[in-house]
Amino acid sequence: MDPPAGLSDDDVRELVKEVLEIEQERVHMEIPQNAINEIEKAVREKVVE
């Protein structure tokens, strides 16, 4: 499976790292919605017009 158009392998690696960090922090964030918000933000920043 190829990365979505416009995303390099490095972009994907960075996003994977960010998502993992968000999830590992989640226990302390306590509200599940926060993790989804953070992931959404990270993807918005990486995938731009």
Add this chain to the structure above:
Amino acid sequence: MIFNRLELVNFRQFYGHQEVEFSASDRNVTVFHGANGSGKTTLLNAFTWLFYEKVSFTQDDKLASERALAEAEPKDIIEVRVTLDFEDDDVRYQASRSYDVMKHHDSDLTGFVKGRNLVVWYTDETGNRQKKANPRETLANIIPERLQDVFFFDGETIDQLTQINNEEQVQEAIESVMGITTLERAIRHLESAAKRFRKEAADKGSSELQELTLELQGLEDKVAEDSEKLTVVTESLDDIDQELTKIDDELRVLGAATELQERRDTITEALEQAKEKQAENLRDISEQISEYGHIPFAMDAIAKLGEFLDDKHAAGELESAVDSNVIESLLEDGRCICDRPVEEGSPAADQLSNLLARNQQTVVGTKGRILGTYLGDISENEQSFFGNLSELISNRKSLREEVQKHQAELSDIEFALKKIDDDHIVELETRRESLNKEQNTKLTRKGQLQESISTIEPKIERLENTIKNEQRKSTRADLAAKRQETCEYLQAAFEKTYDRQKNEVREEINTWVNDTFQSIIAKEFYAEVDESFRLQILKDVGDISAEEVDKSTGERQVASLAFIGSLVRLAYEKFTENDPASNYRGGIYPIVMDSPFGSLDPEYQQKVSAMLPQMSEQILVMVTDSQWSDAVQGELGDHAGYQYNLDVTNASDAASGYESTAIVPEEMEVVA
């Protein structure tokens, strides 16, 4: 995680305020021993009530101490509370759950819950004590509720880990303990984020796109709803299976029922085999019909086609048995098959030209002749179709009779068991019968839900593709769609890693599971978690194959203990290695065990007690006085940091007139 101290206030028979400390490190075992009914299971329930507000008592509304209620005046409020001090990931916590129970009237010994409270404090990096905003979530993250049977377990039921259909619990235990749940959460959250972007794309796209997205959402909600129901039905079917197995186990050893139960085992097996053959027969019938079933209906048309070809043949339109290409090449080469020259304008050349012209003009030509040869095959197929079908239908009839015969035999056995002059056997059999009925209803429901899901899923796939095409039409919708696609791509990548890691841990843990199991049980058997995460007990048959064996409750219990111990040990190892390159976080987990020896015989009890201190950094074990034998004390004594006696004061001896238990610390032997 390490438990430090537990405080009980008026919790069931633990009247008043009582406290216990737990040991860890070198002397990592804390022992509670007492007579039957002294409160061992209540102590285990104190943990599950604190963490999940769940207890396993029959009267789960009776949490307040009867003695405390008896001493109170009507309208007085009694505090029922469990408080636990523990450490997790270098953070100190104090969790406390309490009920305010009001006494209604003079003889009220149950009370009414007026208020519920759960609070979790933690000490932050600066040493300040802070209150957790979401205490329930905090506790659920530390030990997820679905793992309560693994970490707070009742020895009488722990063998369930090796039961059929328990792969889910085994898998969840592996994921949770090894910290793989991080990946599982990432997958779920990426899916939610993808849905948000899909909605955004819909909002920014055409009205058609919005409608399609709404439709998709509706279908996804329906699948989620059905899947949830399916999980509930499947879980309850698993419970029924387990209870039925237990009843059968019990009937097998109850003298008066043994013979009938053994006969039932044999007939049940024969019935299962007959049902399998029945299913196979149905598959064969449906295959025959789908492949050849059209033939009898087409025979009229085939006969007409045959007549038509015969007419054509009679009219000379099918007379050429030679392909047009062959005639063309003869004319081109100027030589006949018999090697005589065929010169242009010669009678032989004219004859070949005429034949070629007829072949090309004819309606049916060569294809008609080929079709003519197939007609013969079709007729033969018709004959064999009827022959095969009739044989299959006759088999179906005899299989149906066989199934009915076995079912009738089973009914007779049920009837005979219920006629035995033994209340317990009759009670077990009656319960078995009602479980069977419930099982049938739930199996039907399960089938309906599976059918519903499998009908909707292809529709979802088609809609997703239509939506993707629609999204590309709008630039703004396209950007949101790209973000959605990115989330889905990441989700797929995480899913792949997740599966790989689960299997890596499974393989790693298997060596320990088996070593521990074999150190207690005879060497000819071994235990393993197979590829579908079933914890099995196997025996080698031949050089290359092994088969699952139906072992006793005791052996299943040892396999379950070996699994939990190995998992906790591996998690500890990964946690202390703290290898930044490792994908597993691991962790430290205490194990709380009520009656870890369950139904084990004395030899196994001693071997298991030798294994317990190695299982985890912290073990809390509750045993009956009879199990707290010299042999068990000999194995556990050196590892026990604290030892408590659950001292019961019976109602008849108590000044209050109500039974209660005091947790009394005992002097420990000092080991040089």
